[in-house]
Amino acid sequence: xxxxxxxxxxxxxxxxxxxxxxxxxxxxxxxxxxxxxxxxxxxxxxxxxxxxxxxxxxxxxxxxxxxxxxxxxxxxxxxxxxxxxxxxxxxxxxxxxxxxxxxxxxxxxxxxxxxxxxxxxxxxxxxxxxxxxxxxxxxxxxxxxxxxxxxxxxxxxxxxxxxxxxxxxxxxxxxxxxxxxxxxxxxxxxxxxxxxxxxxxxxxxxxxxxxxxxxxxxxxxxxxxxxxxxxxxxxxxxxxxxxxxxxxxxxxxxxxxxxxxxxxxxxxxxxxxxxxxxxxxxxxxxxxxxxxxxxxxxxxxxxxxxxxxxxxxxxxxxxxxxxxxxxxxxxxxxxxxxxxxxxxxxxxxxxxxxxxxxxxxxxxxxxxxxxxxxxxxxxxxxxxxxxxxxxxxxxxxxxxxxxxxxxxxxxxxxxxxxxxxxxxxxxxxxxxxxxxxxxxxxxxxxxxxxxxxxxxxxxxxxxxxxxxxxxxxxxxxxxxxxxxxxxxxxxxxxxxxxxxxxxxxxxxxxxxxxxxxxxxxxxxxxxxxxxxxxxxxxxxxxxxxxxxxxxxxxxxxxxxxxxxxxxxxxxxxxxxxxxxxxxxxxxxxxxxxxxxxxxxxxxxxxxxxxxxxxxxxxxxxxxxxxxxxxxxxxxxxxxxx
Amino acid sequence: xxxxxxxxxxxxxxxxxxxxxxxxxxxxxxxxxxxxxxxxxxxxxxxxxxxxxxxxxxxxxxxxxxxxxxxxxxxxxxxxxxxxxxxxxxxxxxxxxxxxxxxxxxxxxxxxxxxxxxxxxxxxxxxxxxxxxxxxxxxxxxxxxxxxxxxxxxxxxxxxxxxxxxxxxxxxxxxxxxxxxxxxxxxxxxxxxxxxxxxxxxxxxxxxxxxxxxxxxxxxxxxxxxxxxxxxxxxxxxxxxxxxxxxxxxxxxxxxxxxxxxxxxxxxxxxxxxxxxxxxxxxxxxxxxxxxxxxxxxxxxxxxxxxxxxxxxxxxx
Numbered sequence: 027x028x029x030x031x032x033x034x035x036x037x038x039x040x041x042x043x044x045x046x047x048x049x050x051x052x053x054x055x056x057x058x059x060x061x062x063x064x065x066x067x068x069x070x071x072x073x074x075x076x077x078x079x080x081x082x083x084x085x086x087x088x089x090x091x092x093x094x095x096x097x098x099x100x101x102x103x104x105x106x107x108x109x110x111x112x113x114x115x116x117x118x119x120x121x122x123x124x125x126x127x128x129x130x131x132x133x134x135x136x137x138x139x140x141x142x143x144x145x146x147x148x149x150x151x152x153x154x155x156x157x158x159x160x161x162x163x164x165x166x167x168x169x170x171x172x173x174x175x176x177x178x179x180x181x182x183x184x185x186x187x188x189x190x191x192x193x194x195x196x197x198x199x200x201x202x203x204x205x206x207x208x209x210x211x212x213x214x215x216x217x218x219x220x221x222x223x224x225x226x227x228x229x230x231x232x233x234x235x236x237x238x239x240x241x242x243x244x245x246x247x248x249x250x251x252x253x254x255x256x257x258x259x260x261x262x263x264x265x266x267x268x269x270x271x272x273x274x275x276x277x278x279x280x281x282x283x284x285x286x287x288x289x290x291x292x293x294x295x296x297x298x299x300x301x302x303x304x305x306x307x308x309x310x311x312x313x314x315x316x317x318x319x320x321x322x323x324x325x326x327x328x329x330x331x332x333x334x335x336x337x338x339x340x341x342x343x344x345x346x347x348x349x350x351x352x353x354x355x356x357x358x359x360x361x362x363x364x365x366x367x368x369x370x371x372x373x374x375x376x377x378x379x380x381x382x383x384x385x386x387x388x389x390x391x392x393x394x395x396x397x398x399x400x401x402x403x404x405x406x407x408x409x410x411x412x413x414x415x416x417x418x419x420x421x422x423x424x425x426x427x428x429x430x431x432x433x434x435x436x437x438x439x440x441x442x443x444x445x446x447x448x449x450x451x452x453x454x455x456x457x458x459x460x461x462x463x464x465x466x467x468x469x470x471x472x473x474x475x476x477x478x479x480x481x482x483x484x485x486x487x488x489x490x491x492x493x494x495x496x497x498x499x500x501x502x503x504x505x506x507x508x509x510x511x512x513x514x515x516x517x518x519x520x521x522x523x524x525x526x527x528x529x530x531x532x533x534x535x536x537x538x539x540x541x542x543x544x545x546x547x548x549x550x551x552x553x554x555x556x557x558x559x560x561x562x563x564x565x566x567x568x569x570x571x572x573x574x575x576x577x578x579x580x581x582x583x584x585x586x587x588x589x590x591x592x593x594x595x596x597x598x599x600x601x602x603x604x605x606x607x608x609x610x611x612x613x614x615x616x617x618x619x620x621x622x623x624x625x626x627x628x629x630x631x632x633x634x635x636x637x638x639x640x641x642x643x644x645x646x647x648x649x650x651x652x653x654x655x656x657x658x659x660x661x662x663x664x665x666x667x
Numbered sequence: 668x669x670x671x672x673x674x675x676x677x678x679x680x681x682x683x684x685x686x687x688x689x690x691x692x693x694x695x696x697x698x699x700x701x702x703x704x705x706x707x708x709x710x711x712x713x714x715x716x717x718x719x720x721x722x723x724x725x726x727x728x729x730x731x732x733x734x735x736x737x738x739x740x741x742x743x744x745x746x747x748x749x750x751x752x753x754x755x756x757x758x759x760x761x762x763x764x765x766x767x768x769x770x771x772x773x774x775x776x777x778x779x780x781x782x783x784x785x786x787x788x789x790x791x792x793x794x795x796x797x798x799x800x801x802x803x804x805x806x807x808x809x810x811x812x813x814x815x816x817x818x819x820x821x822x823x824x825x826x827x828x829x830x831x832x833x834x835x836x837x838x839x840x841x842x843x844x845x846x847x848x849x850x851x852x853x854x855x856x857x858x859x860x861x862x863x864x865x866x867x868x869x870x871x872x873x874x875x876x877x878x879x880x881x882x883x884x885x886x887x888x889x890x891x892x893x894x895x896x897x898x899x900x901x902x903x904x905x906x907x908x909x910x911x912x913x914x915x916x917x918x919x920x921x922x923x924x925x926x927x928x929x930x931x932x933x934x935x936x937x938x939x940x941x942x943x944x945x946x947x948x949x950x951x952x953x954x955x956x957x958x959x960x961x962x963x964x965x966x967x968x969x970x971x972x973x974x975x976x977x978x979x980x981x982x983x984x
Contacts (some may be wrong), residue, residue, distance in 0.1 A: 032752075033773045034752055035950055036754070036755045036756045037730065037755070037756050037757070037797065038729060038751045038752050038755070038797075038799070039734055039749050039751055040750040041749075043750065044708040051750065051752060054750050055726075055753045058752055059753055059801065062755055062757060063753070063799075063801050063803055063804060064803060091875040096756065101891060134761070135737075135741060136743055137734050137737060137749070137758070137760070138738040138749065148753075177829055181880075283895060304965030424807060427806070427807055428803050428804070428807065429783065431802070431803045431805075431807070432802065432803075433801075433802040433803055434802050434846060435802075435845070435846070435849045437849070437907065437910055437911075437914070438914075439910040439913060439914055440845070440906065440907065440910045443906065443910065444841065453917055457848040480915060483913070484913050487759050488705050612744055643915070652915055652917055654915055655914070655915045655916065658806065
């Protein structure tokens with residue numbers, strides 16, 4: 027069952043909502059945060075007709091966006107249920123809502139206006155739900171459209187679960203005629219085998235007319251036939267039950283209409299007209315559905331209009347028309363005010379992608395960025411005197427900025443401060459633990475030295491743990507760093523640094539754990555853990571990281587990646603991000619060797635794109651002081667240059 | 668030559684007193700002034716030029732406040748705040764100040780000024796721009812908006828004040844406090860830079876953009892009172908200030924050796940603790956903390972929770 031449906035604007039105001047069960051607003055908020063703003067979840071392209079979904083807690087969310095009106099339609103339902111008609115509902119509701127409130131949405135008071143949309147929505151839900159129970163949802167779109175035309179007819183059918191062979195056969199024999207005819211069959215209460223034969227025999231029109239005649243005969247004849255119906259109703263669905271409860275008075279209504287029915291019937295042979303007659307008849311007998319019927323007609327009118335409009339727009343215009351539009355397009359490209367289409371964007375987007383690739387952005391990230399920009403721009407109007415290229419460039423800039431900007435502030439000192447402040451109150455608690463991982467030779471130890479120097483400047487007592495127990499010379503290398511830093515700190519009279527080493531061949535995770543214990547016992551503020559370099563696609567080496575994370579419990583795990591690496595950066599980031607087991611991810615990247623690549627800083631984008639994890643530091647030189655924070659405008663400038 | 672003759676023939680036609688010529692003359696005589704009037708009236712009397720900017724972390728209640736004020740000023744039968752979600756785009760809304768709220772410029776008017784009475788019929792309008800508070804969108808929408816609006820010379824888009832919303836119920840947690848404070852730090856830093864660029868002459872002080880820290884959600888049981896919100900924010904900003912001063916430089920710092928002292932909020936002497944009062948004395952940017960609530964005033968009259976914020980807005984006009 028549907029839990030909630032909301033229509034909200036991109037500015038965050040819920041214009042209309044309906045909830046069948048209380049759903050916390052954090053569910054929709056997390057959809058907005060994760061999908062629209064942070065773009066954490068990679069959205070599959072909707073080429074195969076399956077729209078993207080988002081799962082949060084026990085709910086599944088589906089959505090549609092309307093770019094013209096800046097609206098988002100969100101449907102929330104329980105993940106346990108498989109509701110096939112949600113997509114249809116979203117499509118229909120978005121069309122109807124926009125069509126109904128076009129003027130209001132464009133107006134000044136769009137945010138605060140009342141949208142009496144409940145009845146339309148209820149009608150749609152009922153219709154689609156009934157269709158779903160009748161088994162039409164899985165059908166082809168053609169059958170779906172047919173079902174839409176006569177909701178109640180199929181609703182009647184929906185009551186008793188039709189015998190499987192009958193349903194299968196009728197679906198198989200006639201593609202378009204079957205929905206109107208099936209309701210008649212139970213009413214005549216003809217044996218199902220007979221129906222199968224007629225169904226097989228051919229065109230739906232004939233069958234339904236015959237059925238119609240039978241129905242008419244039964245209606246005019248007496249209440250004897252009525253009894254047959256009544257006898258059947260307990261088995262049937264809710265629509266019929268309502269009709270039953272109306273009692274004798276209602277029979278007159280039905281009969282009066284039935285007199286009119288044959289007249290229509292006789293001159294009507296096309297199934298479509300047949301269906302309409304069926305509709306009125308069914309509605310009349312089901313009392314209290316008058317409003318519903320009007321509404322249904324209105325809704326269907328809107329939907330059909332939208333469909334035909336779409337068909338019209340997709341149909342190619344004449345030769346002259348296309349020539350004019352081409353000239354107009356060229357003019358508008360210079361003057362601005364051009365509505366962008368896929369075709370307009372294709373070439374500049376390709377150029378943009380090449381440009382990004384030249385800047386060492388991984389192909390995957392470049393394609394994704396371009397797709398995002400394309401989706402954002404298609405259907406938009408360019409500004410005055412703005413060419414397509416300029417519009418594309420500014421959109422790309424803003425999306426680069428968005429991808430690089432961290433979600434929360436990354437003030438490392440601030441965080442260390444809060445941890446150490448808590449430590450002062452109670453002795454023997456944990457120091458702040460930072461561990462550094464990465465591929466071989468990217469500069470883990472060097473960056474560890476830089477971070478250590480930076481923290482020493484801020485007067486912390488630091489313990490360096492040598493957990494690279496594998497590569498020969500690794501411990502000695504750190505010892506040299508520690509000696510240098512000790513001397514520097516002594517000279518400037520700030521902080522203190524010590525090396526914790528246990529030689530080679532030991533298990534790195536155990537050494538790390540011991541180091542943290544040693545650090546907390548001896549009152550160190552920060553423990554920096556150096557790890558062995560490992561290839562990201564070597565399962566054996568990567569698996570030991572999970573144990574390491576469990577034993578050392580680092581507050582922060584930073585991964586060092588070099589700016590030189592190209593396409594591989596995506597896989598590196600992804601594999602390291604997943605290596606620490608469930609519930610533990612990387613906390614940030616350090617991009618080293620930025621001074622060696624000039625303006626080709628695409629690795630920054632690739633890594634963040636792959637994981638959504640921010641860049642904390644940049645290594646920009648060989649000295650201890652050559653560590654920098656990331657400046658987003660700087661990076662975007664370099665990339666767009 | 669033919670062109671000349673053509674024009675000459677037209678001129679002759681117009682001057683010979685035919686009904687056609689007279690009609691054109693009449694049309695021009697009456698039409699041009701009307702047209703000019705319409706053009707100039709449009710440009711002058713178009714939307715109110717007092718802008719306010721709504722800033723603050725996500726979930727503080729910015730959009731809720733905006734929709735509430737909007738529905739309040741639209742003569743709705745019962746103004747209410749619509750349910751809201753995280754914003755992705757900015758919105759601009761024109762809002763009518765309630766008649767009962769005094770306007771700051773009233774002090775320059777005589778008691779007998781007829782415009783005071785006319786305010787009943789002709790309430791003051793102002794515009795509020797709501798910005799998304801999400802961390803990724805702050806820089807591109809909130810802060811850049813603040814920069815452009817505060818720097819613009821154009822009277823249309825001039826900024827009169829900044830409303831910084833804070834969720835007082837969430838601020839007792841360190842994470843939320845840090846988030847709010849770091850955003851506020853960035854906002855104040857922008858205003859400080861602007862103030863210092865203009866020079867320190869006292870005449871300019873009046874033109875500084877005041878900041879209202881709207882301590883929202885006072886109706887909740889867990890909410891902190893406004894005094895303690897002020898203290899908490901001051902302490903946290905002080906901490907951020909200290910760690911910023913010790914922190915690393917940006918990668919862009921190498922390119923342009925900017926003067927680093929601009930980047931620290933408040934006094935250069937880090938021994939001083941930060942306070943909004945000292946900030947006002949030094950920079951001239953006025954910062955107020957006022958409590959209120961967008962929702963939850965069913966028992967009171969409608970809009971009592973935002974009344975004090977509206978008064979602050981009125982003082983800025």
